[in-house]
Amino acid sequence: MKTLQDHTLIYDKDCPLCVGYTSAFINTGMLDKEGRHPYSQTSSDQFGSLDMERAKDEIALVNRGTGTVTYGIDSLLKVLGNAFPPIERMGNWRPIHLLSQKIYSFISFNRKVIILNAANKGQKSCDPSYNFTYRLLFIILSVAISIIGFGNLLKIVGYETPTISMVAFFIGIMVLQLSFLTKKSLKTIVHYTGNMMTIFLIGSILALAYTSLHHLSGFVVRTHKTMVFIIILAMFVEHARRVNLLDLSPSLTISWLFYTTFFLPEHII
Numbered sequence: 001m002k003t004l005q006d007h008t009l010i011y012d013k014d015c016p017l018c019v020g021y022t023s024a025f026i027n028t029g030m031l032d033k034e035g036r037h038p039y040s041q042t043s044s045d046q047f048g049s050l051d052m053e054r055a056k057d058e059i060a061l062v063n064r065g066t067g068t069v070t071y072g073i074d075s076l077l078k079v080l081g082n083a084f085p086p087i088e089r090m091g092n093w094r095p096i097h098l099l100s101q102k103i104y105s106f107i108s109f110n111r112k113v114i115i116l117n118a119a120n121k122g123q124k125s126c127d128p129s130y131n132f133t134y135r136l137l138f139i140i141l142s143v144a145i146s147i148i149g150f151g152n153l154l155k156i157v158g159y160e161t162p163t164i165s166m167v168a169f170f171i172g173i174m175v176l177q178l179s180f181l182t183k184k185s186l187k188t189i190v191h192y193t194g195n196m197m198t199i200f201l202i203g204s205i206l207a208l209a210y211t212s213l214h215h216l217s218g219f220v221v222r223t224h225k226t227m228v229f230i231i232i233l234a235m236f237v238e239h240a241r242r243v244n245l246l247d248l249s250p251s252l253t254i255s256w257l258f259y260t261t262f263f264l265p266e267h268i269i
Helices: 016-027 052-057 073-083 085-091 094-114 132-156 162-181 186-217 224-245 251-263
Strands: 007-011 036-038 060-063 069-071
Touching (some): 007 016, 007 073, 016 036, 016 094, 073 085, 073 094, 085 094, 094 132, 094 186, 132 162, 162 186, 162 251, 186 224
Parallel strands (some): 007 036
Antiparallel strands (some): 007 060, 060 069
């Protein structure tokens, strides 16, 4: 594997995805042993022309020899392209580059909502900038996937209008939960909604996995009720954890649990 010498990625050590792929770059020899450095341990004058604010949103790749810096998808293309030149040529083709840039930004701006961890006090934060557009897109996509996932679960227990039911469910829970946040800022409301939809996204993936196994092999976890209970319990625990980290009222978790269990059809619960 061809190594990109004298280059360092400034990564977010609290982002599992960032930790994973930067570690892979070093372990496979794409970068040398000094090929990554945590953002939280980086000073503004340590790497010449590094833009510390931009590096929160787009991973920075610093050339330790010249001090030049690339950001975001261009950083990844440079590392991958050094080892596999066709990847860089294809990635720099304008339509693919534009699409890759949008996908990268979508993940980067939402990474702290997708995986929410406790803040490391006393350390420099690498939290990305708040981007309303990408957060809204994440919420919409999560709702769509959740409707499909939970709709399939309702379908296998004989519910006649699963899609309509799930649309009604999400309208209802949005109205209920946001009624507790009327005195909060728009940023807080959108941030909480993004976290709540991540929880439903996790649940819908579990539901899709279960229904897929059921359709392919007839697999059933004793009763469908058992599986629904497992999914709700997992989402409840994660909701409580996130509400605590967001420093919001526990009443949000109580109302979430009440509405979620109340809404389910009698023949499921």
